[in-house]
Amino acid sequence: MKPITKWKRKQSAMCAAVALLAGLYSAVATAGDDHGHGRDHDRDRASVKHVLLISFDGLHEQDVARCIGANTCPNLALLAKSGTTYTNAHTPGLSDSFPGLAALVTGGSPKSAGLFYDVSYDRTLYAPSDTNCTGPTGWNVVFDETTGIDGENGGALIHLDGGGAFNPQAIPHALVNGVCTPVYPHNYLKTNTVFExxxxxxxxxxxxxxxxxxWGYDWLNGPSGMGVDDLSRTEINSIDPDTNTYYLDTYTHTEKFDNYHVQSLIHEIDGKDSTGRKNVAVPTVFGANFQTLSVAQKATVASGGGYLDASFTPGPQVAGAIAYIDDALGRIVSELKQRNLYSSTAIIVTAKHGQSPTDHSKLVKNGDTLTKLLEANNYLDSGGNFGQAATKSGNLNDGTGLVGTGFVQTDDVGLIWLRDQSQVASVVKTLKDNLSCNAPGICADGPQAYILSGPQLANRFGDPSRGRTPDIIVQPNPGVIYTSSTSKDEEHGGNAPDDSHLGLVMYVPHAHHAGQVNDERVLTTQVAPTILRLLELKPELLHSVAIEGTRPLPEFDRED
Structure with missing residues (x-):
């Protein structure tokens, strides 16, 4: 597909060329889809009618290099041989799934897109129960598995589609032009998407x-609420009725969940909707997220999860997960070829985030020492009455949440929204006085650790006074996870090297740079403007691209 005006101009030029060449290339000009080699770069782009974006969460650049070198991902290797491998691709500062995916589809970092975590905080919002916006503001925004109606009143997540509707207890309110208005996830995103x-x-x-x-990923629709025609409603935290267990319990069970996404993509390639029930056009841009690798990486090393050494040698579960995602990719590409779409479809394989630490010897799990330190010094409620746990009933996320409590989000990063923003300097001093890994320290005493606040934080992530940006961000030493969980040895969310350095392989039909390896440092935000450039649209149509000056990936960073 092409923009209407550009397509008309190109159609006239093509007709003239066909007549001049007396039909020699008429088949190429007419089909424009499955023939032709040695085209220049502009014609490479002109051959793209569809863009497929795949996120294999957890996929590090080192995973790509290792599996291609060992021939354990033959389908990804074939794609790389026909495309470009970017060996120095990184997330834009934070690596939770929300900012990770927002980078890929908006072209922006949290500073412009406004997404920091799927569970975060916004000082300007009213509680879901405050339908008149007359009470205090400051809400712990929770757009995760509980955003579906199954999560209402803390209910069991028994449906794959999350219950088929939004959970009203998860939808906060905002005053918009004086009107108290629900804030659905698509309203929460601050900029538009490639879909829109x-x-x-x-x-x-x-x-x-x-x-x-x-339902938490409704934000992909963008502020219009209508960007994605076919947003497949699949909930990974739901209970599989066949086993009465969660899809997340083992990586092999997660494969079953990810297979739903493979089947959705195959249906769409076949000219149907994601359910396979309706005949529709093949999407211009489409894609899916896969969780199997991420689940295998998080599993404890003792159980066969994670990696065996600092060289990214995969443990049994990760090896099995890489074999699975490669097979999934092969099935998808095979369907494109069977439907004669491979030579008109650009394919981008990357990840929202990596996982840390891959080197098990660096793992530190002292518990959530950051939150404990904040509570002990009365910067947050000492009894834990803040965020998701701060409810009148004592039940998690049941609609009785308290307002204005502040919040802290920790995994292998710490995002801090203080209940009293005037205490920022005092909090930073307390944190810096307790940097060590010894109690009550926060384990941020190494050269790769840092504490962001004030102008330094505002320049990078936006002004906290506007309500959305955390007051303080703590990046602990690589390998630190603020948890005492015995079920996982890796996490993501922060900016540790293993979180941020991702695999990125891009195939463009008839590209003259097939098999190229590009080692320039790039950000995943550059994927979104590249998608638009491939479809002959101006990247600046994306608000985040215009705000942050995001450039397309190097091979596509020039005008027609």
Whole structure:
């Protein structure tokens, strides 16, 4: 698909060329899809009618290099041989799934897109129960598995589609032009998405996506609420009725969940909707998220999860997960070829985030020492009455949450929203006085650790006074996870090297740079403007691209 005006101009030029060449290349010009080699770069882009974006969460660059070198991911290797491998791709500062995916589809970091974590905080919002916006503000925004109606009143997540509707207890309110208005996830995103831009600028465009939370990922629709025509409603935290267990319990069970996404993509390639029930156009841009690798990486090393050494040698579970995702990729590409779409579809394989630490010897799990330190010094409620746990009933996320409590989000990073922003300097001093890994320290005493606040934080992530950005961000030493959990040895969310350095392989039909390896430092935010450039749209149509000056990936960073 192409923008209407550009397509008309190109159509006239093509007709003239066909006549001049007396039909020699008429088949190429007419089909424009499955023939032709040695085209210049502009014609490479002109051959792209569809873009498929795949996120294998947890996929490090080192995983890509190792599996291609060992021939354990033959399908990814074939894609790399036909495309470009970016060996120095990174997330834009934070690596939770929300900012990780927002980078790929908005072209922006949390500073412009406004997404820091799926569970975060916003000082300007009113509680879900405050439908008149007359009470205090400051809400712990929870857009995860509980965003579906199954999560209402703390209910069991028994449906794959999350119950088929939003949970009203998860939807906060905001005053918009004086009107108290619900804030659904798509309202929460601050900038538009590639889905919205393509639907608005490509004649007959259709869009589709599948992700891990059925309703929390509504934000992919963008502020219009209508960016994704076919948003597959799949909830990974739901209970599999066949086993009465969660899809997340083992990586092999997660494969079953990810297979739903493979089947959705195959249906879409076949000219159907994600359920396979309706005949529709093949999407102009579509894709899916896969969780199997991430689950295998998090599993404890003692149980066969994670990696065996600092060289990213995969343990049994990770090796099995890489074999699975490669097979999934092979099935998808095979279907594109069977439907004669491979030579008109650009394919981008990357990840929202990596996982840390891959070197098990660096793992530190002292518990959530950061939150304990904040509580002990009365910067947050000493009894834990803040965030998700701060409810009148004592039940998690049941609609009785307290307002204005502040919040702290920890995994292998610490995001701190203080209940009293005037205490920032005091909190930073307390944190710096307790940097060691000894109690009550926060284990941020190494050269790769840092504490962001004030202008330094505002320049990078936005001004906290506007309500959305954390007051303080703590990046602990690589390998530190603020947990005492015995069920996982790796996490993500922060900016440790293993979180941020991702695999990125891009195939473009008939590209003259097939098999290229690019070692320039790039950000995953550059994927979104590249998608638009491939479809002959201006990258600046994305608000985040215009705000942050995001450039397309190097091979595509020039005008027609």
């Amino acid at each position: 831009v393509i639907k608005g600028n490509v004649n007959g465009a259709r869009t589709a996506w599948a992700d891990k939370h059925a």
